[in-house]
Amino acid sequence: MKKIIKYVMADILRNRIVLVYLFFLLVASFSVFSLEDNSSKGLLSLLNIVLLVVPLISIIFSTIYVYNSAEFIELLVSQPLKRRTIWISLFVGLAGSLSIAFFVGVGIPVLLYEANLTGIMMIGVGLLLSVIFVAIAMLAAVWTRDKAKGIGVAIMLWVYFSILFDGLVLFLLFQLADYPLEKAMVGISALNPIDLSRILILLQLDVSAMMGYTGAIFKDFFGTASGMVISLSVLLVWILLPVWLSVRNFNRKDL
Amino acid sequence: MIIASNVSKRFGKLQALNNVSVTCNKGECIALIGPNGSGKTTLIKSILGMVVPDSGFITFNGNNILHHWQYRNNIGYMPQIGRYPDNMRIADVLDMMKDIRGHKGAMDEELVAAFELDKLKHKRMRTLSGGTRQKVSACMAFLFDPQVLILDEPTAGLDPVASEILKEKIITEKKKGKLVMVTSHILSELDDLVTQVIYMQDGELRFHKSIEALRADTGQEKLSKAIAHVMLNTAL
Numbered sequence: 001m002k003k004i005i006k007y008v009m010a011d012i013l014r015n016r017i018v019l020v021y022l023f024f025l026l027v028a029s030f031s032v033f034s035l036e037d038n039s040s041k042g043l044l045s046l047l048n049i050v051l052l053v054v055p056l057i058s059i060i061f062s063t064i065y066v067y068n069s070a071e072f073i074e075l076l077v078s079q080p081l082k083r084r085t086i087w088i089s090l091f092v093g094l095a096g097s098l099s100i101a102f103f104v105g106v107g108i109p110v111l112l113y114e115a116n117l118t119g120i121m122m123i124g125v126g127l128l129l130s131v132i133f134v135a136i137a138m139l140a141a142v143w144t145r146d147k148a149k150g151i152g153v154a155i156m157l158w159v160y161f162s163i164l165f166d167g168l169v170l171f172l173l174f175q176l177a178d179y180p181l182e183k184a185m186v187g188i189s190a191l192n193p194i195d196l197s198r199i200l201i202l203l204q205l206d207v208s209a210m211m212g213y214t215g216a217i218f219k220d221f222f223g224t225a226s227g228m229v230i231s232l233s234v235l236l237v238w239i240l241l242p243v244w245l246s247v248r249n250f251n252r253k254d255l
Numbered sequence: 256m257i258i259a260s261n262v263s264k265r266f267g268k269l270q271a272l273n274n275v276s277v278t279c280n281k282g283e284c285i286a287l288i289g290p291n292g293s294g295k296t297t298l299i300k301s302i303l304g305m306v307v308p309d310s311g312f313i314t315f316n317g318n319n320i321l322h323h324w325q326y327r328n329n330i331g332y333m334p335q336i337g338r339y340p341d342n343m344r345i346a347d348v349l350d351m352m353k354d355i356r357g358h359k360g361a362m363d364e365e366l367v368a369a370f371e372l373d374k375l376k377h378k379r380m381r382t383l384s385g386g387t388r389q390k391v392s393a394c395m396a397f398l399f400d401p402q403v404l405i406l407d408e409p410t411a412g413l414d415p416v417a418s419e420i421l422k423e424k425i426i427t428e429k430k431k432g433k434l435v436m437v438t439s440h441i442l443s444e445l446d447d448l449v450t451q452v453i454y455m456q457d458g459e460l461r462f463h464k465s466i467e468a469l470r471a472d473t474g475q476e477k478l479s480k481a482i483a484h485v486m487l488n489t490a491l
Contacts, residue, residue, distance in 0.1 A: 003354040007340070007347060014342035071338035078303045078334075079355050080327040254266070255305040 001085050001092075004076070008093030012065065018101050021057050025105025028053075033113040040205065043114050043122060047201050050106060050126050051194055055133045056158050062094050062137035063154040067147040074255045087250045091138055091243055095131040102130050118204040125197040128235045132193045133158075135242035142246045142253060165192045182217040189218075193238045196231055256281050256403065256434050257302060262311035264297055264458075271297040272308065273458040279436065281402075284429045286445045287438040288482055289455035295438045296335065298455070299405055302436075303332055328356070331401035335408045337392035341381035345372055345391055348380065349398070358399045366394045369420045385412045393421055397428070404428060404435045410444060422448060442479035449478070454485060461485075 012018055028049050036042040066073075069090070076086045106126055110119045137154055144150040169188060173181060189195045203222050221227040257279040264272040272294045279285055287295045300306040302313055304320055304327065312319055315326040339348050353362070367373065370390040380388070389412045396404060404425070410418035425448055429435050439445055452469055454461040462485075466478070475481040 003351065007343065007351045007354075010347070011340040011342045068338075069340065071334065071336055072340055074305060075332075075334060075337070075339075076355075077305050078327060078330070078332040079352070080325055081355060082324055252307065254264075254307065255300065 001089050004081075004086065004089035005093045005096065008090060009097045012093060012097040013100065015065075017057075017061055018097060021061075021098075022101040022105045025053070025102065026109065029106050029109035033109060039113045040118070043110070043118060044205060046106065046110070047122060047198070050122070051129075051198055052162060054102060054126055054129050055161060055194060058098050058130045058133035059137040059140075059154045059158050060151065061098070062134045063141050063151055065094060066090070066138060066141040067150060070255075077255055083251050084247050087138075087142075087247050088243070091134065091246075094138075095134040098130045098134060099127050102126050118201070121204050122201055125200060125235075128232075128239070129193060129197055132235065132238045132242075135239050135246070139242040139246040139249075142249045161192055161194050165195065169195075186217065186221050190231070190234045193235055196234060200228070200231055257313065257315055259298070259302070259313045260311050262298070262301055262308045262313060264301065264306060264308050270458045272301065274311070275455075275458070275460045276311075277453060277460065277463055279434055281434055282429070282432045283451050284425070284435040284437065284449045285451045285453055286449040286478075287436060287453050287455065288442070288445075289461075290486075293455040294458040295455055296407060297458075299407055299436065299438065303327070303330065303405065328399075329402045331396035331399060331404045333392045333396040333404075333406045333409055335411070337388045339380040339388070339391070341379065343380050344377050345380070345383075346376040348391060349395070352395050352398065356399050360400060363397050363400045364394075366390075366397050366420070366424055369424070370394065370417060386414060386417065389413055390417060393424075397424065402433055404433060406435070406437045408438055408440070410439065410441065418444070442482055443477070446478050452478070452482075454482070 029046055032045045032049070033039055033042040036045065073086065073090070077083060103123065107123045110123055113119075136157060140153045140157060141150050144153055169185075172188075173185075189199055199218055199222055203219055222231055257277075259275060259277045262272050262275045263270075275294070275298060277298075287298065289295050297306055301308050302320075304324065307321070312321065314320065315323070315329070318326060320326055343351070349367070370393075372390060372394060375383075375387065380391075383391070389409075393406075393409060396406065406425070409421055409425075413421065422444065425435055425437070429448070429450075435448075437445065437448065449466055451463065451465050453463045464472070469478075469481050469485075470476060473481040473484040475484055
């Protein structure tokens with residue numbers, strides 16, 4: 001397994017798109033931190049970039065990479081290897097190299113300017129998001145045979161998690177404004193890894209007061225150690241579940 | 256050595272393989288022939304475990320391949336289209352294969368030398384022409400001295416010199432007592448290679464004969480003429 005991971009990572013880290021992604025993150029982070037005099041404000045601006053760009057690049061790049069590797073995967077399957085090994089190596093290779101790109105692009109500037117708990121939390125959440133969206137991409141790629149359709153599905157998933165989900169939640173809130181939904185909101189936020197990450201960081205930044213009563217409930221839940229552990233576990237489930245489903249599917253797939 | 260029993264596979268509406276049974280033994284060189292979409296590649300992929308048959312089973316040296324993935328240690332496969340990760344060099348791809356196989360015995364690098372891949376070793380895969388990629392695929396199929404060679408359209412895209420080298424190599428390996436399975440649409444170049452012919456049509460196995468029997472039945476000396484004879488007769 002290690003052998004395939006090594007070669008896949010070496011291949012991806014030389015990929016031009018990943019290099020551009022890394023460079024973009026680096027430029028964005030440094031410019032955000034040097035524009036704002038207060039570096040915790042800088043972190044907030046950076047958070048918005050991270051929550052938008054990291055899932056997008058992770059999901060689309062991974063989907064395209066998996067489709068472009070179709071013949072290579074076939075060749076690997078014809079070798080004495082278990083299918084599960086091949087698929088998990090591919091996942092680890094993609095997740096690992098995109099995480100490295102994120103860590104160099106965002107992690108290092110954050111550690112230079114804002115090396116406190118919030119900064120480290122943000123790096124952790126960004127790394128988790130990279131891995132989560134690689135996992136979701138691989139699930140999308142294994143489900144759809146057609147490349148164009150698969151990339152379409154990946155983009156739709158990103159639109160759903162980044163934009164539509166918030167719209168749906170707002171719609172629900174307005175429709176059911178007469179009911180006490182604050183507690184339910186905590187549960188609903190677990191359905192979207194991006195939202196969950198945003199809440200985790202915002203609460204660290206102490207701007208939750210701006211979120212009204214719901215913010216207070218969030219603070220009550222996510223602010224505690226156990227709430228934090230639970231939400232990090234939910235993020236881990238967002239990695240493990242898609243990976244498990246895609247491995248199961250890949251094991252039976254006709255190539 | 257490889258026995259397929261009543262293998263069927265359906266892709267949606269298309270019956271890719273319909274109750275196909277074949278027996279392949281050591282020292283044979285089998286040509287898989289048939290029109291496009293007749294199920295040749297599906298049969299090969301089933302043997303390699305890339306496609307899981309809906310019914311029927313395949314055994315390799317007596318073991319059902321469904322449960323023994325290690326059997327692929329004994330197979331060298333050359334795919335129809337070889338595409339490799341863009342940023343790997345030829346040397347990386349070969350090294351990776353060696354790593355994966357963990358092959359103990361001697362490597363057969365005859366083809367690497369014959370195709371002069373050493374000179375191109377540091378080129379990235381995305382910069383290679385289709386023919387050169389095909390050469391890399393061929394080298395990998397023969398590298399680990401496997402007992403079985405499965406070659407899907409091996410000479411497609413190769414220049415005449417290279418395809419002659421490859422044919423010579425196939426003949427020497429056959430003489431060593433290996434089982435070779437080849438698909439090709441260029442029948443004329445199979446003439447001096449094959450000992451057996453499997454003819455498939457619409458996912459069904461039409462016949463599996465030795466080349467001598469085929470020649471005797473059709474009265475044609477050349478394989479291409481003999482197959483044309485068969486195709487015309489089945490069409491009628």
